[in-house]
Structure formats: C-alpha cells, structure tokens
Amino acid sequence: MDRFGGLHLFMQAAQTRSFVEAGRLSSVSSSAVGKAVARLEERLGVRLFHRSTRSVTLTPEGQLFLDHCQRIQTEMMAAEAALAGARTTPAGPLRIAIPAVAEAALLPLLSGFMRTYPEIMLEIDASDRLVDLIEEGFDAAIRTGSLADSRLMGRRLGGFRHQIVASPAYLAERGTPQTPADLCRHACLHHRHPVTGKPEPWPLIAHDDTPPPDLPVTGIAGTAQGRAILAADGLGIACVPDFVARPLLDAGRLVDILGDHVMAVGQFHLLWPAGRHLSPRIRAFLDHVTADFALTKG
16 A cells, blocks of 8 residues: 555544544455554654554554644645636736737737736746747747747737838938839848848839849848838838838838738737647637737727
C-alpha cells in the first residue's frame, strides 16, 4: 500500500478508534489496517496508538500527527475545489504576444477583454520580433503574415491593407505620384527586413505588367509608426499598414496615394500551442478576440 494510502487508514483508525471499523470503511481487512499503521510507526520512529483487545487510542505523538494530517487533508480538499472551479471560471495569469506595430490598434480590444474577465491577469508582450510561443511560455499570440509553425494552431482574424502615404506639404512641393514608377523620383522611407537585412519591398502592382520599380532609399525607420511620422513631417513617402496611417490621415497630416496600385491585404492570425488542453482563460481569450477583432473597421 502506498504512503498516502497508509495515511488514510491511520486517519480512519484514529477517528473510529477501531482497526476493524477503519477496515470496513476502506474496504480492507482489519489486519491490513494494522500492518499499514505498523509500517507508518516504523517509518516515523514513534508509536501512534495504544492498542488493547477492545479499542485503540492515540498516543500524544499520534494526536500530533493526526492534527497535521487533518490540516493536509483540508488543504488538499481546498486545492481540488480550486482546480474544479478553474475548469469552469476563467481566472489566473494569461501571457500573450502581439506585434508592436499593432499595439495601439489592439489595446482597445484587449482592454475590453480585461473588463469582461477581471479575474484574468493579462500580461501583454508587444514586440515585432518573432517570439517562440512554446519555448518562451506564451499562451497565445496575434501575428501578421502566414502560419509557418506546425506546433501552433491558428484562426484567421481579419485583414488589413498597406497604404502609400505622404504629407500634403511634401506632395505640393514634389508632386503626387500617379504610378509606382513615379516613386523613383521621390524620397522613399523604408523598413529593413529583419531576416534579409534589406529594405522591405513595397506591395506595389503596375497595371501595365511592368516589374516593380527599384525604389530609392531616403531613410529607414524600424517601426511603421516612425515611418508614418517622418512622412507626416514632410520627409518623404512611406508604406505603412492602414491602422497606423489612419490617425494621421484623419488629422490631415497624411494623404493616401496610389491606392489602386497596392496589392491585396495582409492578414492577422490568432495562434496558440497545438495539442494543449485549453484552460477556461485561454478559451475565453480566443473566443473574445475572434468575436471582437475589428482592426479593419473604420
């Protein structure tokens, strides 16, 4: 019989003051109870019971040991109750990763989730690096682009488009490009690709099937927000996601150009480790984000 089984029989015998009754309640023989108690006494090095032909009574050491066992039993019951509640009530820590480029657009959605589930402690890691969800201990992530990790499950959340933008002052001084080829005569603000180290190509299409132009590199900024602000300050033309450009477009600091020459939208995906049992807090997050995702709404 294992150690915990012996503790259970000891507690039954202490509470009933009878090896026979303890055995009956546990569906074992009184002899099995006596042997389990004897092994426990040998391991502890103390006598737990005074034994007689009619009953057993606890020694002072036995009473002390019973008090500790009862406290442990109470804690175990509380732990089981807590886990049972955790299976149904979303609560506890939840660690997610989001792209820094979309942080401002995603925060209203995440704020809504935190208000809806106040018992969940949400930890948000906003970074444009490609985090490893499994190795770094993330519960979920929102990412742009295609899914490339077979260890992850995913849901498509929605799309966004890139916009070519410049300030009204810049366009008044330098003119407004009408085709992608016209950009070759302008100051272009770029993003360096994190893998190749080269300026990232703009998603341009030419309706006359000419190849994409080789754009001049006037400046490089590591974030879409940085490129948008540089463009708003009149320093050149930038290609940024629509949710980054929107506030500056609404404020009149930027103008959208070449809209008919920009390729199809990008995608946002919600990812989480495959094969993992979903706790209520993770499932609540997945369902909330899927239902409320609204980056593409104006």
